[in-house]
Amino acid sequence: MSQQTSIFQAIKQISEEKNIPVEAVVETVEAALAVAYRKDFGEKNQNVKVTFNLETGVSRVFDVKTVVEDEKVKKYEEMMAEREKQKVEAETAPVVEKKESVAAIETQGMVKTEGENEEEKEDRFDPKKEIGLTEAKKIKKGSKVGDVIETELFPPAAYGRMAAQTAKQVIIQRLREAERETILTEFKAKEGELINGIIQRAEGRMILIDLGRTTALLPPPEQIPNERYRPGQRMKFYVVAVNKTSKGPEIIISRSHAETVRKLFAIEVPEINNGSVEIKSIARExxxxxxxAVVAHQQNIDPVGSCVGQRGSRVQTVITELGGEKIDIIEWAEDPEAFLSNALSPAKVLSVKLNEESKTALVEVKEDQLSLAIGKAGQNVRLAAKLTGWKIDIIGEGGTKPQAQKPEIQAAPATQPENETTEKPLAEKATVTEVQQPPSVTVPEQPIEPTSPTETGAAPTQKEKDQPAP
Structure with a gap:
C-alpha cells in the first residue's frame, strides 16, 4: 500500500469512527502540520499555512501575507529605528540609569507608546501577517492592496520525520475536540427529550449513565427517592441540560422530572403523540x-381511557418504567371548579368556592371523605394544588376542618397551561383513573444505593434507639 493510500485510508477511518466529516479531519491535519513546521523550522515573521492534498497525500507549506500600503510599512520601520536608537543611547548611559532605561525601551513593544491611541495601535503594521505593496510586486506582478500573497516554503527533508510526532499529538488533540463538539451538538438537540441509558457506576451519590458515545450524570436531586440502580440496568432518562465544559459535554439527566411522565405517555399513547389528546398539566412526587390532567381535542375520544389503555396496558407500562409509582389520570376542565373537583378524586366533592383575587379554593366534602380528599400525609390535596395552580382549603360537611390538616394547602408552580380560563360551565362529572403497581416488587441484587441511612430514609436500628441522646 502506497503512502498516499495509507494516509487516505487513515483519515477515512477516523472520519467514520468518530462520526466527523472528512473535511474537518483534513483541516485538523493541515493545522497540525503547520504547528509542527513552525516549531522546528519556522521563522519569527512567517505566517505559516499548510495545504494537504487528500488524493495524493502531499502537503505544501506557504507563508501567507496580506498586501498593505508602503506608508504603513514606512511608519513601522521609523518607529522601530527610533526604539533601536533609544536602546543604544540607554546602553551608553551611566550605570545607575542603565537598567531602568533598557527595561523601559524593551517593554515599549508591549505597551501603547505616548500619544498613540488604540486605533493607531491596531492599525500598526504586522510584519508576520502583512507585506508592503512594493515587496509584494516583487513576488507577484500586478499585486494591489488587500491581495493575499502566498509564498511557498520548501522545508528540509527532515521536516517529515521531525514533525511526525508533533503532528500526531496535535491531530489527536484536535480530533478529540471535534468529537466533543459533535457530541455536544447531538445531545444539545435532545434537551427535553427521553433517551435510553445503561447504569454504569456510582461515584458517591452521583450515578454515571452510559449513553454509548459519552457518559451522562444523574445527580441526587434528579433521582427517584429509594430507587435502586444496578450496573448494567437499562432505563429511560429525561435530558435536563447539556453544558459545554473544558472536559467535554456535561449531560445532566433525570428520573424524577415531571416531564419524564409526559414523555413516557407520548411514547405509549398514540393519541397524545398525534395531538388528539393533550396533557395539560402534571403534578408529581x-x-x-x-x-x-388530560383533555381531548377531538370528539368521540375519551382522554382518560386513551391514556389508561385496554385493561390498563398503556398506563401500566409507564408505571413499570417509573418503578411502581402510582398515577392518577384526571380529566382536565376549563372551569376551575370542575377541574378542582376532578383533581381531588377519588374523593367526592360537594362544593367548591373560589376566591379569584387570592387564587384560593374552599372545597367541601362529606365527613367520611375528608381523609380521602387529603390523602396520606396530605399527598392528595398537595398534588391537586400543584396540578390546578390553586391554594386549596378542605372542610367537612358543615364547615368542620380535619385536625391533622393545615388550614390551607398552597399550590406550587407546576406544568400548568397558561391559556386556562373560567368561562365554560361546570363539567358534568369528574373522571379519575388510579393505577398502581402491585405491592410485591423484585429488587435487583447488589444495587447501587446511598450508604448513609440518613440519605435513604432508613429507620434507626434497635441499637441506635437504645443509645442515650447527646
Whole structure:
C-alpha cells in the first residue's frame, strides 16, 4: 500500500469512527502540520499555512501575507529605528540609569507608546501577517492592496520525520475536540427529550449513565427517592441540560422530572403523540404518586381511557418504567371548579368556592371523605394544588376542618397551561383513573444505593434507639 493510500485510508477511518466529516479531519491535519513546521523550522515573521492534498497525500507549506500600503510599512520601520536608537543611547548611559532605561525601551513593544491611541495601535503594521505593496510586486506582478500573497516554503527533508510526532499529538488533540463538539451538538438537540441509558457506576451519590458515545450524570436531586440502580440496568432518562465544559459535554439527566411522565405517555399513547389528546398539566412526587390532567381535542375520544389503555396496558407500562409509582389520570376542565373537583378524586366533592383575587379554593366534602380528599400525609390535596395552580382549603360537611390538616394547602408552580380560563360551565362529572403497581416488587441484587441511612430514609436500628441522646 502506497503512502498516499495509507494516509487516505487513515483519515477515512477516523472520519467514520468518530462520526466527523472528512473535511474537518483534513483541516485538523493541515493545522497540525503547520504547528509542527513552525516549531522546528519556522521563522519569527512567517505566517505559516499548510495545504494537504487528500488524493495524493502531499502537503505544501506557504507563508501567507496580506498586501498593505508602503506608508504603513514606512511608519513601522521609523518607529522601530527610533526604539533601536533609544536602546543604544540607554546602553551608553551611566550605570545607575542603565537598567531602568533598557527595561523601559524593551517593554515599549508591549505597551501603547505616548500619544498613540488604540486605533493607531491596531492599525500598526504586522510584519508576520502583512507585506508592503512594493515587496509584494516583487513576488507577484500586478499585486494591489488587500491581495493575499502566498509564498511557498520548501522545508528540509527532515521536516517529515521531525514533525511526525508533533503532528500526531496535535491531530489527536484536535480530533478529540471535534468529537466533543459533535457530541455536544447531538445531545444539545435532545434537551427535553427521553433517551435510553445503561447504569454504569456510582461515584458517591452521583450515578454515571452510559449513553454509548459519552457518559451522562444523574445527580441526587434528579433521582427517584429509594430507587435502586444496578450496573448494567437499562432505563429511560429525561435530558435536563447539556453544558459545554473544558472536559467535554456535561449531560445532566433525570428520573424524577415531571416531564419524564409526559414523555413516557407520548411514547405509549398514540393519541397524545398525534395531538388528539393533550396533557395539560402534571403534578408529581417522584417515586410516590403523580396526577396527570388530560383533555381531548377531538370528539368521540375519551382522554382518560386513551391514556389508561385496554385493561390498563398503556398506563401500566409507564408505571413499570417509573418503578411502581402510582398515577392518577384526571380529566382536565376549563372551569376551575370542575377541574378542582376532578383533581381531588377519588374523593367526592360537594362544593367548591373560589376566591379569584387570592387564587384560593374552599372545597367541601362529606365527613367520611375528608381523609380521602387529603390523602396520606396530605399527598392528595398537595398534588391537586400543584396540578390546578390553586391554594386549596378542605372542610367537612358543615364547615368542620380535619385536625391533622393545615388550614390551607398552597399550590406550587407546576406544568400548568397558561391559556386556562373560567368561562365554560361546570363539567358534568369528574373522571379519575388510579393505577398502581402491585405491592410485591423484585429488587435487583447488589444495587447501587446511598450508604448513609440518613440519605435513604432508613429507620434507626434497635441499637441506635437504645443509645442515650447527646
Amino acid at each position: 417522584a417515586g410516590a404518586r403523580s396526577k396527570v
